[in-house]
Structures are given as C-alpha cells and as structure tokens.
Amino acid sequence: MKKIKRGLVIGCVISFLYVGLNTADASNVKTYLNGQKLDFDSPAVIKNGFTLVPVRNIVEAYDNRNKIDWDPVAKSVKITTRYQKEITLTVGLPYAKVDDIGVVIPKAPEIINGRVMVPLRSLSEMIGVEVDWDGKNRVINLYGNHHENAKETNSYFDNLFVASVKQGKLPDYDIKIGDPISKAALQLGQPEVIDYWAGANLYEYSDVSFHFDPFSSENILQITKYLVPQTRESIIEKLGQPNDEYLLYTDFWNHIIYIYGDFTIDFSGDSEKNNITEVSIYKNR
Template identity: 30%
Template sequence: MKFVKWAVTAAVLVMSLLAAIAPAAAAADRPIGIYLDNRKLASDVDPFIIPKVNLTMVPLRVISEGIGASVFWSQQTKTVTTENADTTISLTAGASAGTVGGVSIPLAASVQNVRGRIMVPLRFVGEQLGLQVDWNGTARTIALTSNGGGIPPASGAGTGSAGGASGSPGSGDGSGGSLPGAGDGSGSLPGSAGGGASPGSDLPDGTSVPPGAGDNGGTLPGSGTVPAAGGSLRGAWVSTVFNLDWPSAPSYGNPQRQEQEFDSLLDDLQGMGLNAVFVQVRSVGDALYPSSLVPWSKFLTGTQGKDPGYDPLAFMIAETHKRGMQFHAWFNPFRANTDTSTDKLAPNQVAKLHPDWIVASGGALYINPGIPAARQQIIDAIMEVVARYDIDGVHLDDYFYPTNGTFGDDAAYQTYNAGRFSNKGDWRRDNINQFVQKLGESIHSLKPAVKFGISPFGVWRNKSADPTGSDTKAGVTSYDDMYADVRTWIRSGWIDYVMPQIYWSLSFGAARYDTLVDWWANEVKGTGVSLYIGHSPYKLGTAEAGWQDAHEIINQLAYNKLHPEVAGDVFYSAKDLRKNPLGVADLLRAYYGG
C-alpha cells in the first residue's frame, strides 16, 4: 500500500513537472522571427541560438536585401558579399572573421552555411549594417530598426548630409555633414554605421552593456566650480533619438528600468574618467520633460505625447550632479521629424500646430529658420528648461539648414528679407545669427552661470573658398552649406564655448585632425570663448584611414595639449565608448587616471 501511495504521488509530481516544462519547451522550439522596420522578413532558414556560447545566428542575405543592399554569392569560394552606399562586407563559410571595407573583423562565432544560407552572429549584423537590434525573448522575435536609412551616416550614412534622421551631433543625432572630399562614403559623420543594440537591450548574444563604476567628477570650466583633472572637460554625447544611447526601446513605459539604465550609463562613463554628459532632451520638436509648449518624446514610451509617469530630466540631472558630473541639455533646434509623415505626431507638436512653418527636405521635416515666430518658439521651448532645471549648460548641435536636399524657403525669403540681402545664402546665415544671438542673450540674462555652446561641423570653410579657412577639402562646410557663421558667433561673444566635430583622424588627408585643431585654436585665441573638441570613437574599427587602432583617440588627446586653447574633449557617443571598440574605454581610463 505504501508503494502504491508513493507511486501515485510520484506520478502526480512528474505530471506537474511536465506540465510546467511543456510551455517553456514549446516556446524554445518556436522559430525565431526577424522583423525589419516592423516588416517581417521571410527566410527559408530561421535564426538559431548556439547554446554553449549563447550567440544568435541570422541569415545575412535576407537582412542585407531587406535594407536594399546588393548581395553577391561566389559558389567557388563559398563567399557572400554585401554592398551598400557605405561599405562592402564579405563573409566566407567556415571563416572566423569577415572583411568590412577591406579590414578584417573577428567574429564571435564562425560563419555557417545552413542549407545554402550564410549565417552570421547577430551582433555583427547590427554593428556593420548600422541597425538597432532588439530581442523579445517571450515572443522569440528579433526587431531590426534601420533608423530611416542611417543612424548618422556612419554618421549620416556616408552621404553628404548634415540634416539626417539619426543621432549624432552633426550627423544626427545622427545625421551629419558629408565627409571631406567624400564621394565614396569612405568617411561619414557620426551615427550611421554604428548600430547594434542599445544599452540594456538584453540580446541573447550578450549585447547588453553591464554597469560600471567610477569616481571622477568635475565641472565645466568657467561655471564657477572647480573642474577635475586640471580643469579639462571630458564628456560624452547621449543620443535619445531612435533610443541610440538612452533609454532602450525595451524600457518603454518602465520608469524604473529607464532610471537604472541611466545610472549604469553614468557609472560607465565616469569609470572611464569622464565628468560631463550632453544629453539630448529635444530631438524632434519634443521633450524629455513635462512641457507646456512641446509634447513628450516618443522615445520614452513609443508614443509621442504620452506621459512616461515621471520627470526624466529632473532624475537625470539629480543623478549626474550626485556623481559630481556636469549635465548639459542638448537640443536639436530646427528638426521637426525624422521622416515626412505627421500621422503619429502629437496634436501639440509644431508640425501639427504650424504646418506653415515646416519644410520637408531630404526625407525629414524642419522648422524654417527664416520665420521669426518659428525661431522665437524654439527659444521659448529652450528657455523653459533653463528656467525650471538646474542644468550646467545649453548645447546645440549643427542642425541648422540641412545639406541633404532642396530646402524650399523662397516664400519666407520674399516675406522676411525686406531687401536686406541680395542672395539667399547671406539671408539664411543672418537667420541663424539672429537665433544664436537672441538665445544666448536670453540664457545669460536669466542664468548667467549656465553655459551656452554649439557643436558645429568640423570644417568652417575650405581655404579654396576663403583664404582664411582651413587647409582642407571638405565636401560640405559649416558656413557654405549649413549657413552657420561660427566665426561671427565667436567674435561677437554670443556663445561661451564652441565644440567642432573633428571626426577625422590624424592621417585623413582631406581633413586632418591636427590641421583642424590648429585652425579652431587660432579662431578662439584671445576671444574668451572656450574650445572643446568633438571626437568620433564610433569610427574605431572601420576602414577609414586612421581608425584601426584605438590609440588614434589617445594621440588626438595628446595633440590637443599642444594648444592651451583646447579646454576639453567630448566623445560621440556614449554607446560607442561603452562598447569599448579596440579597447578605447580601457585606454581612456588609463589616460585620465580613472
């Protein structure tokens, strides 16, 4: 009888255990689906996970063709080659490395040929094709986001545009100006090529970034407090557009997770020796804070205008200051949307309220800088933050006039020029000058200690166009193409600092880093305007000249010491430092003594 009772009890336990395991086993057996920009990609070979190394393998051809890249297969060498406007990728079955732009890139797992499909690690696909990657373990789906064709073409995807849809200063927040002497996409602006998963995305291939730690603080020179490390500012841009740096898309609607992610980001950056963050609080006429003028950012909840349930800006400022670091509020002033659709914009977004202010150009929407009321509305929105929050600075990137399409402002030119300028270029520069002057005066009138600075494209003008310009061959320039007369801003004292995006190496012939630092140092000399340099760690490991060794960044920092005018350095972007390409984070930690 005892045996029978024991047997019955054991049977019940086994049945219960099987019932509990069955759903999980069924989920694990379910094929993994791939979605590109919310469109499911059909493939005769499903992605799969290599259990022992926890790596996800995906079909390269299916994804490449999904983003419009050309794909070629060599039966003889068992090699697949993918080509788009930015780069060429070649992978051979069985190989433990691939080539990107002619440079060998090691793979976390060897290339596999499964039923005629070349399968490669998911992380490699994200990083090399400039895709944001999100994994949903419950649904077993991989969501790939192309960010409208370029998270700043390798800042702007190697195009020559400066007003794109991505996330880096100058590139956009990814968009960016064209590379000097471009034409082959060999050196683009920040953003477009540095995809991959966003921090905390918890991918099955280990892409999520672990929190770090650190104890270096410091404040911006001239702010009234004592900065660390000999007075130098050491910062990073934090892009929120497309959830590039923070918050991660999986954190939508979860304030606690967003706060934890930001804490980890700060700890990681401070652990590298940085003492300041430049956080994008306005990317497309929206806000990362409760505003009476503009809607909530969709990058907090997935829906523009939806309250995230807390004040992210207040939280970020408090956490940054708690660590002795500086918080600079980064605004994209004139970009209204990263595409031309207004269907998903909130009712109080500028493109809905004032469609007459909006110009479509290069696949995006912009607020027309030539309309005085439009400029004032942007200033009012920025001043709302200055008045209500304890920020250390107001920061603008180079989104003024876009360079990647025709900008239709003839009507505004006729209405608001009043015969003052004989050509539209001078009128456009005056529009931006008026905006910069009035914003600077407004900030300093209300809070004199708050610093106001701008991060223009790295080349003001080429010497070929102006004998006082730099000895460069840039495809676009700040003055001629973005209508940003940075020299006038500096000499007039409208800004406290200038932070040119010098996103090229010491060996890039068309726009050498040292040549441009020399030029900018001379521009600010004796003006009282501080000079910070914008660096591009996102380019490390790419085929562009000079970026095959992380010491390129350290050599740039060392070169800056030759110029007392250089008061600090800022890196685009946080995610690229945290990924530690070629060991750059370790080198910075050692260089700054963190």
C-alpha cells in the first residue's frame, strides 16, 4: 500500500525508466510481470532513453478487470482500474490525469503502428506496478504491489492451511470469518483501499482484503488472499480434486472450489493464462 502511494507521488513525477538503449535494440528487451513473460501485440520502442509500450498490454496483463476506453477525437486513453481509479493519457501531451489530478510525465504518448504507446515506468507506477531494469540480462521486471507478500503454493497450502480454513481463517492472521471488521484494522492498520465491490464493502491491504456488508453488520463475510501466480494443476496437486470448478465467461475468471466443514475455499484467476492469483474463504450458504 505504501508503494502505490510512493509510485503516484514520486515515481510518476520524478523517477522514470531509463535503459540506455537505442531503438534498434528494443525488440531484444524482455518484459516480465510477476515472473511471467509479456508478449506485446506491438513491440516495445525505445526513444530518447524511454521505453514505450502498448498501453492495453500492460493494463490488461496486470488485471483483466481494468477497463480501457479510447477517444478517437481527443486521441486520449482513459483507464479505469478495478478500484475505480481513473487515469487519462493523451497522445502528444506530456502529462496525465490521475483522478482529475495533473501529473507530469517525461515523454508524451505516441501512436506507433496503430497502437497508443506510453512510457513504461510512468504507466506502470500509475496503476500500482513496480519496475526494475536488469541491464545485464536486458530484462524489465514488473511487480504488482498486491503480490508483494504473496505465498508460494509449496509452502502455503499445507496441513496448517487446511486446519486454519476449518476455523474460518487463513494461516497468516488471527482474523476469521464473522469477526468485526474493526479487528482487521486493529491488527493491520488502516487499509490502503476502502471500496465497494461485489455487493459488499472492501478493506484492502497489500496482500489481503476483507469483505463485509455495513447494512447488515460489521462482521467479515469473506477474506481474500493474493498469491504469486499458480497453475490450476499445482493447486490440485497439493490439495486434491476440488468439489467444484467453473468459469465466469463475463471476465474469463476461473474458479476452483474446495469445501472444508462450514467454509468454502475459492481459488480464482485468469483462465486464458491458466493463472490462479487469489484464494478466498467464506461461509457455506
């Protein structure tokens, strides 16, 4: 949560990616998001030391629930993140709007080969992604902030995990389904995001979120943990065959369901990439 704020206030205004390569070398640079290689539909371009990438590739790769709207008259791109943050970038203008606040960027977006290309670091930090340049291996590494404390499958989904789930909680916190939301704030501090999502209020931290319905009670209804991307097969190998599995065709989000006593565990992620990036726990209905 601190890193997102730092990215908006400092990263977007002052610190930008300089890689010291010429334009001919751009196609040899590889880009990874949370360890997974990104394949752009239009190759990255390096101009005056700034790496320009197609805006849609980065935004949708980070979270396919982000939305992108193109205004052909204004030649502007409006990004609406899943948390309703609005970012507007305009071709030819060296600044952006982040929730109606002007932010200077060092290189104006351009249209190259029919794609809107924007400075990689500027875009990444505005949507909450950290950027690291590995000059020796010519690799750009992007890290989603909501994965900063994520858990690997082999060390997380063990007997302790199952035992915790049966008590209505995840192993990391002494916070369980049915506890007052104030308990989360007491243990973890003020949330990075307080939002409304899927019919309930949301307290979001760097690696976990808590859902509750303020109209019925202040008790926690769902706990969601963010994970380093896992495959469907790795989850099943560790926990066995699920009780149910389904795909939401509205956003191509795959769900793998396990039931432990009174509680349901829902693993979910991008079906097109065979990624599992979240695990949620809630009481059986």
